[in-house]
Amino acid sequence: MARPSRLRIHMCTIIVCRKDVFGLKHHVRCSGNGRVIEILILLSIPATPMTFSIDKLTIKPASKAQVVEAGTRSSVEWAKWLTLEQYLKRDEESLAQYHANEGKLISWVLVPKDDPETLDFFCACETYKRDIFVLPKGQITATPKVGYGVASVFTPARHRGKGYASRMMSLLHFTIAELGGIPPFPSTWGSVPPVRVGQPGQVSVLYSDVGKFYERCAPGEGVGWTITSPMTTEWIIGIDDDEAVPTGVELLSQDEAIALVAGDLYHFKKDLESRGPSERIHFGFQPTASWCHFQMHRDDEHPLYISSPPSIWGAKTKTKGEIHFVVWQYEALPKPRLIILYSRATPETFPGLLAAAKSACLREKHVAIEAWNLDEALGVVAEELGGRTYERTEHLPAMKWYGEPGEIVWVGNNKIHWC
Structure with missing residues (x-):
């Protein structure tokens, strides 16, 4: 049987939800002048939760x-x-x-x-x-x-x-x-x-x-899920950074950025196949428009983005007949930062694309750029451009393999696949 208890509150404002996280049901009665509120709480669960085998x-x-x-x-x-x-x-x-x-x-x-x-x-x-x-x-x-x-x-x-x-x-x-x-x-x-x-x-x-x-x-x-390469590269953006976008680099709208990610499926598959034949098994999640869209819209309702929605979501450049690009999202917490979701770049094209990302960061008054598991080929140039690579302590990617036994390599372990 539910056990009613009363608590009387004076001179305050109360917002009452239909149910709190413990499953408590509330019945509220207010006095005519609104200065005294009586809340009857029906304890619909035991005060001490039952423990099941x-x-x-x-x-x-x-x-x-x-x-x-x-x-x-x-x-x-x-x-x-x-x-x-x-x-x-x-x-x-x-x-x-x-x-x-x-x-x-x-x-x-x-x-x-x-x-x-x-x-x-x-x-x-x-x-x-x-x-x-x-x-x-x-x-x-x-x-x-x-x-x-x-x-x-x-x-x-x-x-x-x-x-x-x-x-x-x-x-x-x-x-x-x-x-x-x-x-x-x-x-x-x-x-x-x-x-x-x-x-x-x-x-x-x-x-x-x-x-x-x-x-x-x-x-x-x-074992269960094994942590795999929780590496982050971070660039701190200062007031002295150049806001100019390099010649030959084009800024992207959200729709344009998403389309580039979806269009990279063929190249991603070829990159994966270029690692064979190998004694190791390689796998990767397919880059899709839907997962890019999901990441980009996670913080839409944050006050920072309601008042000033970002308009730039990536950058691209052409080299030797190919399109190279970086695509990003914006996150407000714990500090306003831009996170690279997906990239296709070489040590030659990455500096210009990163400069465009820095420009967007300054434009939105964000303080850092972050990338998860940046391509190994970009490691040296990322450091030369002021990046610091470290092992992060949260959002640690972990995997459990159910397929053919062997040593497993997760390719494309970057932010676009976070869930």
């Missing part, structure tokens, strides 16, 4: 109500400048976008096997089905395959420290992986998850903000 839990695709509840919980830590309503609306609108629609995005929840529709689930995550290229050992032709991006892993504070998140992630392998790439389901884990994706993947990746935690989330044996 891990083998009594399973993972399943979330119902619509569970998706909303998962978003409500995670908004406490991830909404940033968004209100709860804006945060949930952004998630809902994302479902209609091409990178997520038609079942490519699935939300998962960890629930008791005997109460799968509960809104008091233990934790949640999301997966995105992605198109990849794989270059097998000893081959020179890459083939299209399926991979997965894992995102939005969230456990509310009251369920943390009990092994729920690690069990959810360990179970997730059995819903998205090619069966030949994982060991048999452990008999001590209870029953196999009831739902598997229609197209299992050869690889899954995620971006960890909790160090090597996900490495422990194995499918019973071996």
Whole structure:
């Protein structure tokens, strides 16, 4: 039975939500003059959360109500400048976008096997089905395959420290992986998850903000997701930097920048194939317009960009009949910066393209430019241009391979694929 409790508040303004992150239901009564507000809180969950045996839990695709509840919980830590309503609306609108629609995005929840529709689930995550290229050992032709991006892993504070998140992630392998790439389901884990994706993947990746935690989330044996090259190159922009765009370099609108990324698919595949034949297996996520669009619009609702939306999203130049380019996004926090999403450049063309990015940075009053895993061929020139390369401590790319055994190389491990 719910236990009502009252708290009386004087001389203040209150904004009451329909439900807080703990699932508490509120009933509000105001006095005539509005100076005294009585809030009746119905405790719809136990004061001390119940602890379930891990083998009594399973993972399943979330119902619509569970998706909303998962978003409500995670908004406490991830909404940033968004209100709860804006945060949930952004998630809902994302479902209609091409990178997520038609079942490519699935939300998962960890629930008791005997109460799968509960809104008091233990934790949640999301997966995105992605198109990849794989270059097998000893081959020179890459083939299209399926991979997965894992995102939005969230456990509310009251369920943390009990092994729920690690069990959810360990179970997730059995819903998205090619069966030949994982060991048999452990008999001590209870029953196999009831739902598997229609197209299992050869690889899954995620971006960890909790160090090597996900490495422990194995499918019973071996390891889970292994951190792979979390390198960042950063240029600090000063007031003395030149705002001029070099001759021969053209600035790009958002639509033009997205079109260049989508049009680079053929060249990306050729780059991958140029690494063969090799004793190692190479794979990479296909560059697409939809994922470029997704990254570029993440911060649209930040006050900085509402008042002054950026108009320049990339730069290009022509060399020897080819188009070289860099494409970027803008991020307001933790410091206003420009992040290179994708690039095609050589040591000869990169300086002019970076100068254009610096010009855009100055124009938008941003303080830094950042690139993830810049092409090795650009390392020396990046340093000569004032870049500092270091191993970052957040958004750590990590992968779990389910395909043919061997040493795996992730090609194109850059910001456009973050999720």
